Amino acid sequence: MSMSDYLSNAWQPTPDDIASSNVNALMERLGVGSYDALLAVSNAQPEVYWQAVLDFCGVVWDTGYRTYLDTQAGSEFPKWFVGGRLNWVKSVLQWAGDPELAQHDAVVAEREDGTIVRVTFADLATRVAAFATGLKAQGIQRGDRVGLLMENGIEATVTLLAIAWSGAIVVPLFSGFGVDAIVSRLSSCSARALVATTGFHRRGKRVDTRKLVDEALTRVPAVETVIWKHANEPIDFHARVLDWQTLARTRPEGEPESMSPDDPFMVIYTSGTTGKPKGAVHTHGGFPLKIAHDAAVHFDVRRGDVFCWPADMGWIAGSLVMSSALMRGATLVCYDGAPDFPDWSRMSRLIERHRITHFGSAPTLIRGLAANAALAAQGDVSSVRLLITAGEGIDPEHFSWFQKAFGGGRRPVINYTGGTEVSGALLSSVVVRPISPGGFNTASPSVAVDVVDVHGETVLGSVGELAIRRPFVGMTHSFWQDDERYLDSYWRTIPGMWVHGDLALRREDGTYFLLGRSDDTIKLAGKRVGPAEIEEVLLELPAIAEAAAIGVDDPVKGQKLVVFLVPAPGWRGEADELQRAVCAHIDVRLGRPFRPGVVHAVTQLPKTRSSKIMRRVIRSVYSGLPAGDLSALDNPAALDEIRLAAAR
Template identity: 75%
Template structure:
């Protein structure tokens, strides 16, 4: 506001929408983004609103902006990354050391034959190695493809095959609640069905691995002679393809570029989280979801210390998070609502650590109720540190809605749209609405939006631009009050959120239908006081099946564990004779969810078999 000569926040917010070029020029300067060649203008929108090219003519490699602190004598010796493992061991890298490691890893990848533009899978627990890997891939011009550490074989294959990845950097395993999670077994099986993968780089714990030219030790790659000069990239060049799920079909590969995602995250880190050099930023997140890259960028682009943790938040007990804050002097702490609910349930133990260093708290990933929002502020913020609610999505990089520390914050709400994003709540015709629930929408292209889905423009357009032509419709329901406060009201489509992670019903249903005992399946997300949402599935047995309901439920659980990973195991399985369908045989998941949770079923004019609803009601009665 001072740089732009503006006197209040609302004026700044309006300025960011009305004068976007001047606003983003100021953000680039304020956040110290390092450009190798200056951009010609803010945006080239000649291809239409869905396909803007940000900062045309400009060249940058975003990693240079995160590692510029290594060239500052005062900052070079400060911790850039502190990684605490579940067993209590700690690794540290200063900014100078991180810069050297990233440059070395990039050079090592080049020596293996990985080229600019190649897609490289990343399946690692959070920590020093994952940070170096992600940044090293971008440094040498590659495109990182993050994979969730809890994925099963099919989920890994679908993502890496979709983008024809040429290399994979993976961990052989990690400890979770004292038990070894063997990811090597999953990866080895996946590789037998991924012929495009030419090189595998293993981070290992001393296991016997037959290393050769195509199977390589992570330490060997990281030990290469540093490549001091990163690849010069166009602002529109991708550095990440990260998959998110829709309600139908395969996962969607959202594409993020050097000149969009990092600048949006640097902006949000400054504007919403108030992060400054020398702060200590901790937000435990898996590198396989967008939060992993977001958290890393929030800290390092602003010169803060990134604190990583790779274990369970309740190991060895629920005091782990508060003691983590105490050990490392954390100033900014983020948590998913699921974790906050777990901490609150175990308050006496969870609050044993000294959290007095905390200056700001963050919650994101799913909706949070006011009670737990306030509990988080009181227990981890002393009752007077702000809690910043933050919502966006894999497709938009950072925030669509959030809060700023200079305005009042309503519990569980958002006190602002994110500056630079023309966010609105609209009705079915695209008209703005206030004081009632509507679709969360964005009226103009915005920094951070995905460039498209990987090699699938039509699906991208169908997902966000065709519902109301000319407007990005995000798929969330929201409400904006007269006083300018915003609230999220849940998903408007069938996407399921499990502990903050988005999942498409089709991903679950396709796996269930692999079982010969199942003829049809429907998956829905249902509100859960601990997880936020739990997965409930309805299955119709095949005619040949003689299995009991209990036997079928057990088989389903084991099969989902194998194919997608234990985090996606259904909480409840209901065996029914039929599922409600439209006349065109589409399963009506929204109707199933409404009836199952006791809400109005809505328009049933297209329902072909109304008796199916009686089975859903019966299932709800016994659940």
């Protein structure tokens, strides 16, 4: 698709879209007449911008702050909202005292078996205070690390909020982790307690997590207290093995702990290319305020909206989705099962059942929905006002399909990219500007995003590194007890700026496109090319459902392109036929120098639970190198197919 095609297919806001938006209300509050002017204020006067945002979002403070930012320790270690005191959970629980929202649904949890449970904002506040009081009664203190391994739902939401309420630090764990992954994370942060589920259902079958957790706990002696959420299994409850429901019935006492904006409330681990996972540290005055901002500015969430973006609480998306809804007084709809169970209509039926206004999805799920379009679109999605996609790059065709099938062609799709280490958006879109399929129409306000070359110089209209030139609200406060790794990861590639590890391109009109991770870069015909650029072209072929492109060492060319393809459902051709079709299409779309050296057809690609394709793992396994940290891998059998491909 050419740049002119991107422009001609852009979503255009109506005057009503603009006038009714949160961005427009924020512009009026700042006294500016355009989004460009708002963006300029956010970067030139961030202290003015953030004061307006915090007021607009109704963030609750115990004590107002004196200074927006202190960088005396260096840009790498900023202090935010100096002098202020808050506990971000108060900003969620404030709606319990709002006459219009107190009896409104705060959380609606739908299980895979169809069971639906609801709690109001008033009930949520009582439950959080009760569970937090129960935690304190068990000796959980301010600053203690508490693991959280639970399927998405009301209990997980209450638990996370209660841990933060008490001043402790939550350590989210993916519900599909193996023993080693659980052990490494709990050990790394010296967790004192763990709140865990004994199991949940996925595709109609029970997933037993209790056995894994029991084994992990034998290797983590620092964990003194285990709190089980269970389905009536016999458990030997005693002083240090407790029942979740019993703690949830504790009589609420006291108020949320008053914290410094720089006090941690979460340590969340993200996989590195090699070595142990990195523990990003998020604080009361960082992550929640950034997410409240993004929910208002990028997602246009308002009081009374209904927000659903199925996500595991063990990844950053889980707490991001929860905060996006609850910080804004919107209803959070949780779903804990497979998105295609009992069939591919589940997501649209979910939207229909709960009259969801905001729906988010990873690109991989969107591709699965599109490949099963007849079923996927069976539900009534007319309630949708805005769609979101995030987690990895998305090709323009599937972006446009999502807008048409789930947004009726009238609702915008907000592309959103940030990462575990930065809380929310670096790049995203706003509803007051046109949106090009697959693109981002703005840098997130007050985040000094740039696209730079290896020397840190700005590049326009060509591929460069995505970088941030100044500290920004929401950035991790280093890695847990590992400043050197934090500095090496983000600040030392180009001294003086945060280099995020993504390849990006910025057009003259201010639209950005991501082209894959910079460490996934492939150099062909003397040019750097991102895997997403190749994969987007491959996905234009109707015979291909999914694609992953990697560069591997070649003694003659330096690197050659290897692609792994998952054929579309119903495809019955031969592997040679697929390779010929791929090469012919690449010749036309990108040129013969970009033709793949090898094409492999597989039944699945290695992915995380959040559906990100693990290209670095594919490259390592295919090249016979150590695979690195596999704790995030959801489908280990996919690696066997990569090894078989390498052996051929």
